[in-house]
Amino acid sequence: MATRITVDPVTRIEGHLRIDCEVNDGKVTNAWSSGQMWRGIELILQGRDPRDAWIFTQRICGVCTTVHAVVSVRAVENALQLEIPMNAQYIRNMIIGAHCVHDHIVHFYHLSALDWVDVVSALGADPAATAKLASTLSEWPRNTVQELTEVQTRLRTLVESGQLGIFANGYWGHPAMKLPPEVNLLAAAHYLQALEYQRKANQIVSILGSKTPHIQNLAVGGVSNPINLDSQSTLSLERLYYIKGLIDELADFVSQVYLVDVAAVGAFYADWTAYGAGVTNYLCVPEMPLDGKGTEFELPGGYITNGDLDTFQPITSFQDTFFENGVAESSKHAWYEGSGALHPYDGETVPEYTDFQDDGKYSWVKAPTFNGVRAQVGPLANVLCMAAAGHEPTQRHLNTVVGTASALAGAEIPLTALHSTIGRHAARAIRCAVIYESLQNQWTLLMENIGSGDYETYNRPTFPKGEQRGFGFHEAPRGVLSHWVVIQDGKIANYQAVVPSTWNAGPRDENDELGPYEASLVGNPVADPELPLEVLRTVHSFDPCLACAIHMVDPRKKEIVRVKAL
Amino acid sequence: MNTEPSRCPVLVLGMGNLLLEDEGLGIRALELLQQRYEFPAGVELLDGGTTGMGLLDDMSRREHLLVLDACQTGDPPGTLVRLAGDEVPVYFDMRISPHQLGLSDVLATLELSGEKPADVIVLGLVPQSLEMSLELSGLIAEQLDTLVGAAVTELERLGYPVESGGS
Numbered sequence: 001m002a003t004r005i006t007v008d009p010v011t012r013i014e015g016h017l018r019i020d021c022e023v024n025d026g027k028v029t030n031a032w033s034s035g036q037m038w039r040g041i042e043l044i045l046q047g048r049d050p051r052d053a054w055i056f057t058q059r060i061c062g063v064c065t066t067v068h069a070v071v072s073v074r075a076v077e078n079a080l081q082l083e084i085p086m087n088a089q090y091i092r093n094m095i096i097g098a099h100c101v102h103d104h105i106v107h108f109y110h111l112s113a114l115d116w117v118d119v120v121s122a123l124g125a126d127p128a129a130t131a132k133l134a135s136t137l138s139e140w141p142r143n144t145v146q147e148l149t150e151v152q153t154r155l156r157t158l159v160e161s162g163q164l165g166i167f168a169n170g171y172w173g174h175p176a177m178k179l180p181p182e183v184n185l186l187a188a189a190h191y192l193q194a195l196e197y198q199r200k201a202n203q204i205v206s207i208l209g210s211k212t213p214h215i216q217n218l219a220v221g222g223v224s225n226p227i228n229l230d231s232q233s234t235l236s237l238e239r240l241y242y243i244k245g246l247i248d249e250l251a252d253f254v255s256q257v258y259l260v261d262v263a264a265v266g267a268f269y270a271d272w273t274a275y276g277a278g279v280t281n282y283l284c285v286p287e288m289p290l291d292g293k294g295t296e297f298e299l300p301g302g303y304i305t306n307g308d309l310d311t312f313q314p315i316t317s318f319q320d321t322f323f324e325n326g327v328a329e330s331s332k333h334a335w336y337e338g339s340g341a342l343h344p345y346d347g348e349t350v351p352e353y354t355d356f357q358d359d360g361k362y363s364w365v366k367a368p369t370f371n372g373v374r375a376q377v378g379p380l381a382n383v384l385c386m387a388a389a390g391h392e393p394t395q396r397h398l399n400t401v402v403g404t405a406s407a408l409a410g411a412e413i414p415l416t417a418l419h420s421t422i423g424r425h426a427a428r429a430i431r432c433a434v435i436y437e438s439l440q441n442q443w444t445l446l447m448e449n450i451g452s453g454d455y456e457t458y459n460r461p462t463f464p465k466g467e468q469r470g471f472g473f474h475e476a477p478r479g480v481l482s483h484w485v486v487i488q489d490g491k492i493a494n495y496q497a498v499v500p501s502t503w504n505a506g507p508r509d510e511n512d513e514l515g516p517y518e519a520s521l522v523g524n525p526v527a528d529p530e531l532p533l534e535v536l537r538t539v540h541s542f543d544p545c546l547a548c549a550i551h552m553v554d555p556r557k558k559e560i561v562r563v564k565a566l
Numbered sequence: 567m568n569t570e571p572s573r574c575p576v577l578v579l580g581m582g583n584l585l586l587e588d589e590g591l592g593i594r595a596l597e598l599l600q601q602r603y604e605f606p607a608g609v610e611l612l613d614g615g616t617t618g619m620g621l622l623d624d625m626s627r628r629e630h631l632l633v634l635d636a637c638q639t640g641d642p643p644g645t646l647v648r649l650a651g652d653e654v655p656v657y658f659d660m661r662i663s664p665h666q667l668g669l670s671d672v673l674a675t676l677e678l679s680g681e682k683p684a685d686v687i688v689l690g691l692v693p694q695s696l697e698m699s700l701e702l703s704g705l706i707a708e709q710l711d712t713l714v715g716a717a718v719t720e721l722e723r724l725g726y727p728v729e730s731g732g733s
Contacts, residue, residue, distance in 0.1 A: 043698055044585055056700075059584050059615060106619045110675055158678060195679050199623045213617040 002029070003529045007536065017505060017544055019517070020356075021535055023526045028535070031514070031521035032358065033505050035365035042349045045495040050076045050487050051220045051461065053495065057483065058214055060497065066099045066205060067481055068497070069218050071474040074294075075483040076220045078318055079470025080463070083292035085456035088222035090446035091235075093288045093298075094243070095208050095215065096474070097439030101250060102201035103477040104379070104432035105258060108425060109194035112540040115533065116265050117187040118177040123156055125185035133182050137264060137404075140256040142193060143186065151189040171533040176525075179268050187265075190257050197253040200246045204439075207243055208235075222458035227450060240447065247440055254436045262429035263401045266422050267408035276421030276538040278520025279374045280307035282381035283503070285315050285323065285482075287475040288438050290445075294318030298438050300389035301382070301475060303370065307419050312388035324471055327482065327498060329366040333507040341369060341510050344484035345469055347496040367506035367515060368498055376516040377479025377503040378542060380418060380427035386434065397433040401426050421520070424541040463490035476500055478543050504542050517542060574610035575629040576726055577683070578717065579621070581614045582636055588643075588693030588706045592634035595713045602714070603728040609721065622672055626681035630724050633686065634717060636693040643694035644709040646716055654686045689716050 003023045022030040041060050045053055054072035058065040070092055077084060127148040134143035171177070179187070202212060208225065209215025217223050228234040266273070282304040286297035295317045302314040303322075315323045328341035337350040356362045369375070386394035398415075405426070406413045417423055466489065473482040479500035486494040506515040514522070517539055524534050580596030583589040593613050600611055614621050625631060637647040676682040691713050694703040702710065718728055 041585060041698075044700065056585065065615060065617065065620070106622075110619060154678070154680065192679050195622065195675065195681075202620070202623060213615055213620045214613065 005526070005529050005532050005535065007532060007539075017539070019521070019535060019539055021521055021524075021526070021532070023529055026525055026527065028521045028524045028526060031518040032362055033365075033507060033515055033517040033539075034356065034363040035505060041497060042347070042495050045492050048492050049490070050079070050463070050485060050492055053483075053485070053492060054218055054220075057497065060499075064099070064103065064476055064478070065213050066095060066209065066215055067474055067476040068483075069215055070096060071472045071476075071481050071483045073218050073220050074318065074472025074474065075470050075485045076461070076472070076487070077470070078472050079468040079485055079487050080220075080461050081293075082221055082459060082461050084222045084459055085454070086292060086449050087227060087446065087454060087457045089289055089292060090442050090449065091208055091217070091223050091225055091457070093442040094439060094446065095205055096287065097435050097442060098201050098204035098208075098247075100435045100477050101254070101432055101439065102198045102205070104428050104435075105194050105198045105201065105253075107477070107543045108258065108262065108428060109191045110198075112425070112543070113187060113191060113265075115171070115537045115540055116177070116269060117179060117191075118172045118174075118184050119155060119188055120159060120172045121177065121179070121181045122152065122185035122188045123159060123181075125152065125181035127152060127185065130182040130185045134186055137408075138256045138260045140252065140260075143189070148185060148189055151192060152185060154192075155188060171531055171536075174531055174533045175527050176533050176537075179265070183264060183268065187261060190261055193253070193257065197250055200249050204243055204246050207239060219458055221461045222456075225457055227455045227457060229450070240443075240450075244443055247443060250436060254433050258429050259397065259401055259433055260404060262426050263404035264408055266401075266405040266413070266426050269422055270405075270409050270411075270413065270417075272422040272537070273413065273417035273420040275524050275534075276424070276520045276541060277307075277419040278518075278522075279376045279514075279516040280419055281305055281370070281373055281375040282307070282384050283370050283375040283377050283480055284382040284385045285473040285475050285480050286317075288442060289318070298441065299382075299434070299475070300386055300391055302385045302389065303375070304381070304384055304388060307384075307416070309384060309388040312385060314389060318472070323473065323482075326371045327368060328372075329368045329496075329498065329502075330510040331366055332510050333361055333512075334363050334366045335361050336366065341372075344471070344482070344496040344498055345486055345494065347484070347494070349496075363507040365502055365506050367509040368503050369509055374506075374509060374513055374515060374519075375503060377500050378424065378427075379431040379477075379479070380424045381479060382475055383427040383430050383434075384418065391434075393434050393437050394430065397430045401430055421524075421538045421541045428543070463487065465489055467493070479503060501542075501544060505544060517544075573627055574608050576609045576632065576721070576724060577624065577628045577630070578609065578611045578632045578634065578721070579614045579625070580612070580634045581616070583616045584700060585698060587695050587697050587699040587701065588691075588703050589636050589696050590700075591636050591691055591693060591702060591706050591710065591713070594702060595634045595710055595717065598710065598714045599717060599728075602730065603718070604731040605721075605728055606726050609726050609728075618672055619675075622675060625672055625683060626676055626679070628683040629685065631683035631686045632717065632720055633688045633690075634713065635688060635690045636696075637688065637690035639692055641692050643692050643703075644705050645692045646709075646712050647688070647690045647692060648716065649688040650686075654688060687720060689713060689720060 005021045007019045018034040020032040021028045054069040057072040058069040127145050131145045206212045210217045217225050226234040229237045284301045286301035288298035290296040305311040330341040331338045335353045337352045354361045468487045471484045482498045484496045504516040580593040582592040694705045
């Protein structure tokens with residue numbers, strides 16, 4: 001018998017995402033992804049000074065404020081063909097890197113690990129056996145009997161206090177939970193330790209950005225951080241070495257904990273490498289620019305067709321026309337007026353609300369395409385493209401994770417296993433390690449550049465009469481983010497943001513093809529329609545954040561899962 | 567190297583989305599507080615925007631957390647809302663605020679790590695309109711002083727009286 005499941009909201013974090021699935025004989029046979037909030041940032045920006053846009057765009061999203069600020073100044077600089085000083089580039093790169101390390105750690109441990117880790121089961125673990133198991137996996141010095149016992153005591157206090165209700169989305173005791181108690185305890189201990197390390201990463205963003213959660217140091221043309229190695233009120237030598245200390249403290253957590261945990265979860269849930277592939281066209285953009293106008297990058301980006309790494313086509317610069325011309329958005333199944341897929345420069349944001357129509361319009365998110373077809377974005381796309389481009393650190397960390405998981409599973413796990421729900425988690429950890437190395441490198445590059453006597457951080461923009469068009473892209477933690485701006489006589493005439501969650505969470509497109517979330521759900525098992533943990537696992541593996549895809553309020557709606565027989 | 571800046575026991579946290587009219591009233595109230603008053607040592611003011619997990623560090627290890635926010639309680643628009651004690655989890659559970667999901671995850675995480683603020687108070691107004699706009703609706707703009715006054719009273723009650731002046 002067919003059952004219809006509606007999960008609303010899906011996100012543990014900001015944003016309203018509704019997922020509908022048709023389930024037949026314990027498997028998802030059709031799916032709809034619907035953004036339940038409207039976004040109109042574009043309308044607020046029209047007529048404003050392009051130099052101020054980044055201040056508003058970083059208010060679009062509650063999770064990644066920083067990324068919308070960075071990409072906005074890149075878009076305006078692109079329109080003006082404005083180069084920025086190298087110090088500004090390196091400082092921005094370090095903010096990008098530190099933010100990303102923070103974000104990936106938080107996503108895995110605090111926002112999605114509880115889909116796989118059963119905290120209640122950890123109470124039954126033997127801390128000594130856990131420490132022994134941990135010593136075979138990693139050299140992490142904090143996997144001690146003492147620390148694991150303390151964590152278990154803390155968990156027991158919480159469970160006995162009856163306050164577990166605060167983890168309202170936990171599905172503990174669900175039949176799809178498979179980790180042994182010892183692995184659950186180890187993961188719970190790392191959940192708590194991860195809090196300390198994400199904090200260090202966030203501190204780097206705070207120092208360079210002058211403030212979090214909303215950074216204040218950006219400017220169209222560079223950054224506003226004055227560099228003076230001897231002055232306390234500027235970016236001094238002392239502060240730069242303080243940042244270096246924070247970077248160094250992150251190293252072991254990323255390599256000895258995060259990478260290992262993801263490999264272990266992947267090995268125990270190896271069956272999940274068969275689910276969740278969905279759309280296997282992968283799009284990402286190069287990141288960590290190494291020159292003032294963005295023609296050289298530390299991290300490669302590009303496009304892969306049908307999961308075949310041999311089809312890799314690189315995207316090589318901030319001026320790349322393959323990317324610029326390839327993006328379009330369809331409103332056929334979204335609650336906006338208009339027909340035909342539109343390029344973002346010509347994008348429109350005129351609402352046309354209908355009911356939720358399975359075959360018609362059903363989402364506030366538009367459906368983006370790359371050269372006419374759907375593409376998945378995010379860490380998996382990024383890792384596959386960087387590996388295809390021959391990026392050595394990516395290949396090294398990829399081999400480590402796949403090797404560790406294979407050893408634990410006792411069977412060779414092929415690279416194709418990455419096209420899956422669990423593969424997206426593995427890729428995020430690999431990307432975290434890659435970005436971490438880049439963060440170290442960008443710090444060194446900044447120090448060397450300052451050491452050469454270059455203290456420049458800002459090139460003043462000038463706005464000519466007439467129209468300029470530009471785009472900026474950024475490989476954000478959730479994937480390709482692009483802002484598109486049309487400037488007329490120094491004022492914003494049009495502004496469109498094509499965000500990662502739009503690529504992944506978008507509804508059916510102009511050709512009625514399923515979006516990445518939707519396609520990835522088809523074929524998923526669902527053991528219990530009332531507790532659709534498996535659906536959440538696949539959607540959460542994308543790190544959904546609808547706040548920036550769309551934004552509107554839907555107050556006092558509490559329902560999370562609704563099931564009806566068809 | 568000591569990586570911990572000294573921690574103020576009281577955090578006044580403005581929450582909301584400035585792009586959505588009255589959704590941003592918590593942050594507008596925070597801005598008025600900053601403009602009008604001098605705050606004693608031990609009180610920190612922060613514009614949290616719509617962030618969730620990004621506030622983990624800022625919300626941890628506080629004695630008092632005073633959240634300023636738009637609150638959809640079902641009361642008439644402009645009504646002053648004060649939630650404390652047992653009502654606070656209900657506030658998060660009812661999703662009366664659109665960014666609630668993020669904040670409730672932060673509180674749950676801090677509960678587990680043992681760093682949850684000892685005392686959480688939510689002060690807010692029932693919003694009138696949540697359209698795309700940087701300005702507050704007329705009614706809420708008028709009522710904002712009520713919320714600012716309530717925050718000042720709350721800080722006095724906690725033993726942190728403010729002084730007129732401000733930056």
